[in-house]
Amino acid sequence: xxxxxxxxxxxxxxxxxxxxxxxxxxxxxxxxxxxxxxxxxxxxxxxxxxxxxxxxxxxxxxxxxxxxxxxxxxxxxxxxxxxxxxxxxxxxxxxxxxxxxxxxxxxxxxxxxxxxxxxxxxxxxxxxxxxxxxxxxxxxxxxxxxxxxxxxxxxxxxxxxxxxxxxxxxxxxxxxxxxxxxxxxxxxxxxxxxxx
Amino acid sequence: xxxxxxxxxxxxxxxxxxxxxxxxxxxxxxxxxxxxxxxxxxxxxxxxxxxxxxxxxxxxxxxxxxxxxxxxxxxxxxxxxxxxxxxxxxxxxxxxxxxxxxxxxxxxxxxxxxxxxxxxxxxxxxxxxxxxxxxxxxxxxxxxxxxxxxxxxxxxxxxxxxxxxxxxxxxxxxxxxxxxxxxxxxxxxxxxxxxx
Numbered sequence: 001x002x003x004x005x006x007x008x009x010x011x012x013x014x015x016x017x018x019x020x021x022x023x024x025x026x027x028x029x030x031x032x033x034x035x036x037x038x039x040x041x042x043x044x045x046x047x048x049x050x051x052x053x054x055x056x057x058x059x060x061x062x063x064x065x066x067x068x069x070x071x072x073x074x075x076x077x078x079x080x081x082x083x084x085x086x087x088x089x090x091x092x093x094x095x096x097x098x099x100x101x102x103x104x105x106x107x108x109x110x111x112x113x114x115x116x117x118x119x120x121x122x123x124x125x126x127x128x129x130x131x132x133x134x135x136x137x138x139x140x141x142x143x144x145x146x147x148x149x150x151x152x153x154x155x156x157x158x159x160x161x162x163x164x165x166x167x168x169x170x171x172x173x174x175x176x177x178x179x180x181x182x183x184x185x186x187x188x189x190x191x192x193x194x195x196x
Numbered sequence: 197x198x199x200x201x202x203x204x205x206x207x208x209x210x211x212x213x214x215x216x217x218x219x220x221x222x223x224x225x226x227x228x229x230x231x232x233x234x235x236x237x238x239x240x241x242x243x244x245x246x247x248x249x250x251x252x253x254x255x256x257x258x259x260x261x262x263x264x265x266x267x268x269x270x271x272x273x274x275x276x277x278x279x280x281x282x283x284x285x286x287x288x289x290x291x292x293x294x295x296x297x298x299x300x301x302x303x304x305x306x307x308x309x310x311x312x313x314x315x316x317x318x319x320x321x322x323x324x325x326x327x328x329x330x331x332x333x334x335x336x337x338x339x340x341x342x343x344x345x346x347x348x349x350x351x352x353x354x355x356x357x358x359x360x361x362x363x364x365x366x367x368x369x370x371x372x373x374x375x376x377x378x379x380x381x382x383x384x385x386x387x388x389x390x391x392x
Contacts, residue, residue, distance in 0.1 A: 001227075001231075002225070002227045002228045002230070002231035002232075002336060003231050003232070003235065003335050003336050003337075004208065004335070004336065004337035005205055005208060005209070005235075005334075005335035005336075006202070006204075006205060008202075009201055009202065009205040009335075010235055010335070012200065012201060013201070013331075014235050014236060014238040014239060014328075015235070015238055017238070019240045029198070031197075031198045032198045033389065034198070034385060035197075035198035035199050036198075036199070037385045037388065037389060038385070039199065039201075039206055039210050039211070040210060041382040041383070041385075041388075042210040042211055042213070042379075042382065043210060043327065043330075043331075044215045044330065044340075044342060046342075046344045048380040048382075050382065050383050050388075052388065053388055053389075053390070054388055054389045054390070055389075055390050055391075055392060056389060056390070056391045056392070057392055058391050058392065059392060062392040096383065099381060100380055100381060100382075100383070101380055102380070102381075103377060103380075121344075123319075123320070123323075124319070124323050124344075124363065124364075127319075127320050127323035127324055127327070128323055128324075128326060128327040128330075129327075130324060130327075131239065131323070131324040131325075131326075131327030131328055131331075132210075132327055132331075134239075134240065134324075135209075135239075135327075135328075135331060138201075139199050139200065139201035139205075139206070140198060140199050140200060140201075141199075141200035144240075146240060146242075148242045148317075148320075159392065167320065168320075181299060183238075184244040184296055184297055184298070184299075185295060185296060185298075186237040186238065186244075186246060186296075187237070187246050187292065187296070189230060189233045189234070189237075192233065192237075192246075192248065192249055192250055193229065193233060193249075193250045193251075193252060194249070194250070194251050194252070195251075195252040195254050196251060196252070196253055196254065196255060196258040196355065
């Protein structure tokens, strides 16, 4: 009763949505990816820095190269998912700040001097955007399978460059047979929320 | 057309939702916070590690202590918001893994040896959960004002402990007058999405 988001949307995005481990063969189209991006690009980031970059692995050759860098347990699903996306943080995001945050012309200068500060900010904010992306995949009626089990240095060398840090790899598609384990328990709110 | 989430929900969560800088006096209730948590707790994290911790700053005394650690530009809105939440990552999240990820008894052991690995995983996954939380605040019909401009060491010492890293501070409430700047531009998808 305390939420205004309708119950069907709550189910679609959170309550019935699950991390899928198997997928049907139905392709994920460019139109779907575009619609997901056009929705989730509005999610907030610090100074609108928007550091998330998305590499869609569509060719069989690229898929094979990616699978080789996945943890063994993630290889079969990464090989089988209709679409796989590498989500990365652009550590040179500050170059875009004059365009993205025009009402504060000093924004870029805050990051010019320190690659370390840029990496920290890019990772945090691209992680926020990765969550928005997962929500967007679900908003398209698809299941996301985000994975952290991969060789980050290998993926970076194979698909990205020194300025882009891979954060996670996401399988995308319609859930197949036995797509998930029973849902794990969540922490009671008393364990998570403290009031001062 | 490519999304199945209804258009009103898209607007509520992404398209019309904005980062608010001013708020009305209407309180944010415990019931609202509970409903937000009970929805967004289902958002996925790696091995269900769920490292996000939420500190609700409700007392006038605690609010004053928090405002002192905010960047100057963030102080007035942090002082005025109906509710302020400190979002932090629990770097000792692995202690909960036997409960949260019971089908892989070795999960805790993966993190026992390295505080650095725990911090990295906790930060990334608590950032994902911070985004789910922002979406949840919007699902409650409220505006969120996430802020990174604060003295992290000061906030950690004042409100948390060595095992909890503050990630962001979020003002929560109904938007007040002149609550936001015009929305900043977003990157074209061609700049963000690459296909291989």
